[in-house]
Amino acid sequence: MLGTILFAIALLILSAFVSAGLTRFDRASLALGTTGSVIACLTGAIGALMALVRPEPSSFRGAWSMPVGEPHVAIDALSAFFLLCVFVVSGLAALYGSGYLPAYVGKRRLGPAVALFNVLIASMAGLVIARDGILFLIAWEVMSFASFFLVTFENEREDVRRAGMTYLIASQFGVVFLFVLFVLLGRSSGTYDFDHFAAVGGLANACFLLAVVGFGAKAGFWPFHIWLPEAHPAAPSHVSALMSGVMIKMGIYGLLRTLTFLGPPAAWWSTVLLLLGAASGLMGIVHALAQRDLKRRLAYSSVENIGLIALGIGLGLLGQSHGNAIVSFFGYSGALLHVLNHGLMKGLLFQGAGSVIHGTGTGSIESLGGLYRRMPTTAFSFLVGSIAICGLPPLNGFVGEWLIYVGAFRGAASLPATGAVSALVAIPVLALVGGLAAACFVGTFGTIFLGEPRMQLPRAHEAGIAMRGTMLIGSLLCVGIGLWPAGVLRLVMPAAALAGHIPVGLSDASGPLLAMSRVAFVLAFLIAALALLRSALLRRREVTQGVTWGCGYAAPSPRMQYTASSFAQPLLAPFAPIIRVRVHEDGPSGYFPARASYEEHIGDVAGEGFLIPGTRRVARALSQLRVIQQGRVQLYLVYIVVTLVALLLWQLMGAAE
Amino acid sequence: MTLAWDVTLHVGLLVIAPLLLLGVIQKTKAWFAGRSGAPLLQPYFDVWKLLRKGAVYSRTTTWLFRAGPIVSLATALCAGLVLPLAEKSSPLGFSGDVILFVYLFGLGRFFTMAAALDTGSSFEGMGASREAAFSAFAEPALLLCLAILCVPARSVSLGDALGALPAAPLGLSHPAYLAAALGLFGVLLAENSRIPVDDPNTHLELTMIHEVMVLDHGGPDLALVLYGSAVKLFVVGALLVQVALPSPAQGGWQSVGLFLGGQLGLAVGIGCVESMMARLRLPRVPQFLVGASVLAGIGLAALLYRGAP
Numbered sequence: 001m002l003g004t005i006l007f008a009i010a011l012l013i014l015s016a017f018v019s020a021g022l023t024r025f026d027r028a029s030l031a032l033g034t035t036g037s038v039i040a041c042l043t044g045a046i047g048a049l050m051a052l053v054r055p056e057p058s059s060f061r062g063a064w065s066m067p068v069g070e071p072h073v074a075i076d077a078l079s080a081f082f083l084l085c086v087f088v089v090s091g092l093a094a095l096y097g098s099g100y101l102p103a104y105v106g107k108r109r110l111g112p113a114v115a116l117f118n119v120l121i122a123s124m125a126g127l128v129i130a131r132d133g134i135l136f137l138i139a140w141e142v143m144s145f146a147s148f149f150l151v152t153f154e155n156e157r158e159d160v161r162r163a164g165m166t167y168l169i170a171s172q173f174g175v176v177f178l179f180v181l182f183v184l185l186g187r188s189s190g191t192y193d194f195d196h197f198a199a200v201g202g203l204a205n206a207c208f209l210l211a212v213v214g215f216g217a218k219a220g221f222w223p224f225h226i227w228l229p230e231a232h233p234a235a236p237s238h239v240s241a242l243m244s245g246v247m248i249k250m251g252i253y254g255l256l257r258t259l260t261f262l263g264p265p266a267a268w269w270s271t272v273l274l275l276l277g278a279a280s281g282l283m284g285i286v287h288a289l290a291q292r293d294l295k296r297r298l299a300y301s302s303v304e305n306i307g308l309i310a311l312g313i314g315l316g317l318l319g320q321s322h323g324n325a326i327v328s329f330f331g332y333s334g335a336l337l338h339v340l341n342h343g344l345m346k347g348l349l350f351q352g353a354g355s356v357i358h359g360t361g362t363g364s365i366e367s368l369g370g371l372y373r374r375m376p377t378t379a380f381s382f383l384v385g386s387i388a389i390c391g392l393p394p395l396n397g398f399v400g401e402w403l404i405y406v407g408a409f410r411g412a413a414s415l416p417a418t419g420a421v422s423a424l425v426a427i428p429v430l431a432l433v434g435g436l437a438a439a440c441f442v443g444t445f446g447t448i449f450l451g452e453p454r455m456q457l458p459r460a461h462e463a464g465i466a467m468r469g470t471m472l473i474g475s476l477l478c479v480g481i482g483l484w485p486a487g488v489l490r491l492v493m494p495a496a497a498l499a500g501h502i503p504v505g506l507s508d509a510s511g512p513l514l515a516m517s518r519v520a521f522v523l524a525f526l527i528a529a530l531a532l533l534r535s536a537l538l539r540r541r542e543v544t545q546g547v548t549w550g551c552g553y554a555a556p557s558p559r560m561q562y563t564a565s566s567f568a569q570p571l572l573a574p575f576a577p578i579i580r581v582r583v584h585e586d587g588p589s590g591y592f593p594a595r596a597s598y599e600e601h602i603g604d605v606a607g608e609g610f611l612i613p614g615t616r617r618v619a620r621a622l623s624q625l626r627v628i629q630q631g632r633v634q635l636y637l638v639y640i641v642v643t644l645v646a647l648l649l650w651q652l653m654g655a656a657e
Numbered sequence: 658m659t660l661a662w663d664v665t666l667h668v669g670l671l672v673i674a675p676l677l678l679l680g681v682i683q684k685t686k687a688w689f690a691g692r693s694g695a696p697l698l699q700p701y702f703d704v705w706k707l708l709r710k711g712a713v714y715s716r717t718t719t720w721l722f723r724a725g726p727i728v729s730l731a732t733a734l735c736a737g738l739v740l741p742l743a744e745k746s747s748p749l750g751f752s753g754d755v756i757l758f759v760y761l762f763g764l765g766r767f768f769t770m771a772a773a774l775d776t777g778s779s780f781e782g783m784g785a786s787r788e789a790a791f792s793a794f795a796e797p798a799l800l801l802c803l804a805i806l807c808v809p810a811r812s813v814s815l816g817d818a819l820g821a822l823p824a825a826p827l828g829l830s831h832p833a834y835l836a837a838a839l840g841l842f843g844v845l846l847a848e849n850s851r852i853p854v855d856d857p858n859t860h861l862e863l864t865m866i867h868e869v870m871v872l873d874h875g876g877p878d879l880a881l882v883l884y885g886s887a888v889k890l891f892v893v894g895a896l897l898v899q900v901a902l903p904s905p906a907q908g909g910w911q912s913v914g915l916f917l918g919g920q921l922g923l924a925v926g927i928g929c930v931e932s933m934m935a936r937l938r939l940p941r942v943p944q945f946l947v948g949a950s951v952l953a954g955i956g957l958a959a960l961l962y963r964g965a966p
Binding site: 369370372373383387390391392393398401402405406409410412413414417420421424427428430431432434435436438439442443445446447450451452509511512515516518519522523526527530531534537538541542543544545546547548549550551558560561562566567568569570571573574 | 708710711712713714715716717718719721723727728730731732734735738739749750751752753754755756757759760761763764766767770771774775776777778779780781782783785786787789790792793794795796797799800801804807808809810811812813862872873876877878881939940943950954957961962
């Protein structure tokens with residue numbers, strides 16, 4: 001199995017070099033790069049599937065020595081599951097990119113973009129199989145930098161450069177915590193090999209917090225999420241699909257992997273994750289509702305979904321800390337399945353967003369409308385993605401949320417009162433987030449694809465065959481997992497067992513999941529039967545076309561339709577205290593008002609509320625240090641002399657004792 | 658043999674009984690107003706009449722407009738098949754069906770809202786937006802009420818949860834059950850577009866919620882909408898009735914009678930509420946629903962800290 005994965009990584013890197021080399025031939029470099037990544041992803045996905053279905057321990061240690069140990073890679077169930085997510089979502093994104101990027105031919109060189117895309121996939125695969133701290137951090141940084149350059153693909157735009165800087169700063173902020181984490185673990189165990197990492201007591205607590213902040217910054221836990229709504233809209237859509245679909249999940253992988261080093265969890269760890277999950281879920285979806293840019297909306301929805309995953313991990317830890325393996329199993333398997341599901345559906349939605357932007361030239365939800373008839377395949381895939389991401393049956397999103405819900409219900413029923421309260425908190429949070437997500441995505445889908453266009457969109461056209469094909473495959477996977485969840489659970493179970501130290505086969509949710517498939521088929525049967533009944537009834541009758549009932553108004557215009565913002569307004573009103581809305585209103589006045597205007601700017605509570613002002617304050621405090629930087633060589637020589645003398649004195653004092 | 662009989666009875670109740678509830682509500686309201694009112698079976702006549710008509714579709718719409726009524730009826734029926742009705746198990750129940758029960762309604766609502774937005778009418782968009790907002794606040798209340806039933810039963814299945822209820826009526830056995838029954842009543846009024854959340858009889862599009870979403874449906878589609886909302890009322894009502902009046906007998910004619918009596922009583926109760934209360938202002942509705950969640954939360958706290966019955 002490991003061989004297959006290493007082959008896939010090698011193929012990715014090779015094709016990256018080839019397409020980077022073909023600087024003059026954009027189309028050839030795109031074709032070769034895509035072929036390489038699609039073949040590599042297919043091979044890798046098959047390898048990961050095999051490793052999950054027929055697990056056999058396989059590892060590889062480099063015979064050469066790096067300064068701090070030998071490189072070590074291996075596959076276990078957790079790695080294999082995340083590899084599956086990486087390869088499936090990346091393969092689809094690469095295929096989509098082959099249809100999305102030709103629009104840029106002649107405008108900029110595609111070679112580097114294609115190469116970096118493949119490097120990003122390779123780095124994620126390498127990260128997941130790495131078994132020593134140094135290799136892990138190298139892969140992590142390659143991933144961060146490759147994605148930074150992909151985000152700043154359209155670097156002539158000022159907003160893109162700003163978004164890129166925000167992303168770079170956020171990811172380097174996170175990695176500082178990871179360096180400290182691995183140094184602490186490495187020092188306490190004397191090696192950087194994951195097999196020997198172990199921490200207990202205070203060290204474990206410190207490592208847990210470092211991992212939550214360090215990996216949480218990549219995953220997008222609130223309030224470390226502020227880079228997501230900047231970077232995702234700036235990046236090309238296939239890159240957004242890859243970053244939101246799998247790259248942020250590397251944070252989740254890192255957190256789960258770190259938890260395996262830390263021994264039995266303290267009771268408060270689960271509280272931390274449940275609170276972070278609830279905050280990310282609610283803040284993410286409320287901010288998503290407030291956005292008017294399609295990709296920003298999707299980016300905030302990723303924050304929400306990461307929150308759901310954190311809730312699942314929190315329940316897993318809760319079960320572990322109370323010794324309740326059932327709760328732990330449902331929590332971890334729900335979180336892991338949601339990692340895969342969210343990769344698929346958010347990939348699908350970002351691809352749909354890409355097609356809309358590609359076809360109409362705008363990503364502003366409020367200007368669009370009525371695209372269903374112009375872009376039927378995109379619209380259908382976006383509909384599937386929307387239903388899935390709202391967690392509605394019978395699609396895949398529901399299955400993951402169902403597992404987390406069952407974990408919460410079982411926790412509430414079987415844990416002692418303090419634990420039960422923590423588990424119970426997850427239930428209303430999941431329900432409220434689900435309801436808000438449904439509102440958000442009905443509003444988004446309805447505004448973009450249904451009704452009439454709100455602006456003239458003469459150029460609006462359907463995406464090309466590669467993009468449509470990718471979206472259809474993605475939709476098929478979403479529906480497939482939803483209809484046959486018991487089969488997919490078999491892939492999740494070993495990984496969940498490893499993450500939660502649960503004996504394999506202890507708990508099995510496949511019975512209920514099969515029953516769930518039965519309900520899905522009954523539902524499909526009922527829908528088909530009712531549709532047939534109606535068409536039979538209408539066969540010989542008069543069916544006419546008319547205009548929408550306008551309640552007697554004689555001059556309706558498409559501009560009068562409800563927009564995504566008006567749709568979200570009654571929901572946002574109760575949440576006004578937690579979103580930052582700045583309103584500039586110049587209302588109509590007098591008997592014959594000549595002009596009126598209304599502007600609304602939605603900010604981010606975490607970013608504009610405390611992170612950016614806080615960072616500014618730190619920067620201002622640190623700028624005091626500039627007095628020592630005078631730009632004179634003589635002065636710097638004095639510093640060196642002073643330092644050396646100080647060190648010499650320190651050494652002498654030490655020797656004297 | 659008994660299984661086949663149980664399933665037949667279940668499906669029969671689910672298919673035939675719902676429209677009667679609408680008739681009872683109308684009759685009660687007529688009685689309050691001093692009118693004689695339409696016949697009890699009027700909703701059946703209405704559906705029959707609509708099923709025999711042709712259809713007019715807006716040129717703006719796509720297949721989603723036609724899918725709306727079908728999916729919302731199909732999901733309501735499916736939810737009815739998952740929930741036990743006057744017996745201890747249901748045809749499609751399983752461990753974990755509690756969550757599916759709630760989310761099936763979510764799916765139906767998704768398609769109803771999409772169908773409303775499909776017409777491009779700002780009135781229907783307004784209705785969809787309000788429906789989305791209020792259901793988002795109703796869902797936590799519903800799930801918390803269900804958690805009250807599930808926690809003492811130590812199960813995630815509706816059949817087990819309802820079967821484990823002590824046979825004392827109206828939640829007299831434990832304050833948590835009283836909270837669950839009251840919370841469920843609030844959710845029922847909101848989910849089924851009843852006063853004080855929505856007024857099914859309003860005559861101004863601007864003030865409607867559910868009715869304005871289906872403004873453009875006519876003929877067989879409107880029949881499906883009407884029947885679908887009756888089934889939804891029946892199913893959510895069935896849950897409330899079984900919480901408020903747990904049947905002492907394990908199945909059998911006695912519990913079917915108790916169940917139907919409870920449903921009819923509930924319909925009379927809804928009629929009374931609709932006759933005696935005014936509709937809440939729209940900004941008050943979320944407060945009403947959050948109130949239902951808080952009530953359920955207090956019930957859960959009572960269960961966890963005072964012990965289950």
